[in-house]
Amino acid sequence: MDTLITILASVTAVSLISLIGVIFVGLKEAILKRILMILVGFSSGTLLGSAFLDLLPEALNESELGMVSTFSLVILGIVVFFALEKFLYWRHCHEGECEAHMFAYLNLVGDGTHNLIDGMIIAAAFLFSPSLGLSTTLAVAFHEIPQEIGDFGVQVYGGLGKKKALAFNFISALTAVLGALIVYFLSHVKDVVAYLVPFAAGGFIYIAATDLMPELHKKTRLTESVVQLLSILLGIGLMAYLATTIGG
Numbered sequence: 001m002d003t004l005i006t007i008l009a010s011v012t013a014v015s016l017i018s019l020i021g022v023i024f025v026g027l028k029e030a031i032l033k034r035i036l037m038i039l040v041g042f043s044s045g046t047l048l049g050s051a052f053l054d055l056l057p058e059a060l061n062e063s064e065l066g067m068v069s070t071f072s073l074v075i076l077g078i079v080v081f082f083a084l085e086k087f088l089y090w091r092h093c094h095e096g097e098c099e100a101h102m103f104a105y106l107n108l109v110g111d112g113t114h115n116l117i118d119g120m121i122i123a124a125a126f127l128f129s130p131s132l133g134l135s136t137t138l139a140v141a142f143h144e145i146p147q148e149i150g151d152f153g154v155q156v157y158g159g160l161g162k163k164k165a166l167a168f169n170f171i172s173a174l175t176a177v178l179g180a181l182i183v184y185f186l187s188h189v190k191d192v193v194a195y196l197v198p199f200a201a202g203g204f205i206y207i208a209a210t211d212l213m214p215e216l217h218k219k220t221r222l223t224e225s226v227v228q229l230l231s232i233l234l235g236i237g238l239m240a241y242l243a244t245t246i247g248g
Contacts, residue, residue: 003126003127003184004184006126006130006133007122007123007126007127007133007180007184008177008180008181010122010133010137010180011118011119011122011123011176011177011179012177013137013141014118014122014137014140014173014176015115015170015173015174015176015177016170016173017141017144017145017148017173018144018148018166018169018170018172018173019148019170020145020149020152036146036149037215037219037224037227037228038227038228038231039142039145039146039149039231040146040215040216040228040231041212041227041228041229041230041231041232042142042232042234042235043142043143043146043147043208043212043235044208044212044216044232044235045208045231045232045233045234045235045238045239046138046139046142046143046235046238046239047139047142047143047204047205047207047212047235048204048205048208048209048232048239049139049235049238049239049240049243050135050136050138050139050201050239051201051202051204051205051208052201052205053239053240053243054132054136054139054239054242054243055125055132055136055201055204056070056074056198056201057243058129058132058197059194059197059198059201062129062194063194063197065194065195065198070198071198073195073198073199073202074198074199074201074205075202076199076202077198077199077200077201077202077205077206078203078205078206079202080199080202080203081206081207082206082210084114084117108168108169108172111147111169111172111173112172112175113175115172115173115174115175115176115179116175116176116178116179117179117203118140118144118176118179119175119176119178119179119180119181119183120179120182120183120196121136121140121179121196121200121203122136122137122176122180123179123180123181123182123183123184123187124183124192124193124196124197124200125137125197125200127184127193128193128194128197132197134242135239135242135243136200138238138239138242139204139239143207143212144173146212148169148173152165183196
């Protein structure tokens with residue numbers, strides 16, 4: 001029961017990040033874009049660091065799947081996340097410059113699916129080990145900040161009022177709680193958690209490499225590029241620290 005409480009507290013905290021858009025309502029667009037690019041770089045680093053320095057080592061050391069099966073699940077995670085993005089119109093619009101109107105609602109559907117998987121990943125990590133759960137929650141949270149700011153921009157740009165956009169984003173984020181409950185109550189199924197951990201690593205790698213980093217390439221000025229690189233390294237460094245201190 002303590003584990004369930006910890007899982008629900010973690011996914012709820014991550015879900016609350018969906019309300020972060022209210023903080024940036026009064027900011028000038030140019031300032032917001034600069035902040036977002038730093039956050040995108042940092043979240044890229046946390047996702048890569050979590051996948052390669054925490055999730056995969058845990059999966060290889062603690063499960064009985066074997067190396068080939070473990071990395072096959074990583075590939076499956078990458079492919080499934082690609083399919084979600086391709087067929088459910090899930091797309092992270094980090095600068096709020098996406099198609100308007102109906103896309104705002106399609107984005108909510110895709111984001112709800114993504115949050116459902118986030119909840120499953122967090123629950124699986126906690127069931128694997130508390131330290132892995134904590135570092136995974138942080139990696140998801142750091143990714144959610146730029147994503148939710150972007151989603152807020154999409155909803156407002158798509159014609160929703162600011163209050164309605166915040167409410168819809170929060171409802172979409174709560175699917176993470178459902179995902180966590182699904183994994184928790186299926187945890188008795190043999191090896192379900194062991195399968196989800198490398199799958200989650202594949203998802204993290206996909207998001208960082210194909211969704212976040214391409215956004216960074218849109219900024220080509222030297223100073224911006226240096227800041228982006230440092231933010232990525234900072235994110236990787238944070239996850240490396242967590243992996244060696246909390247997890248080690």
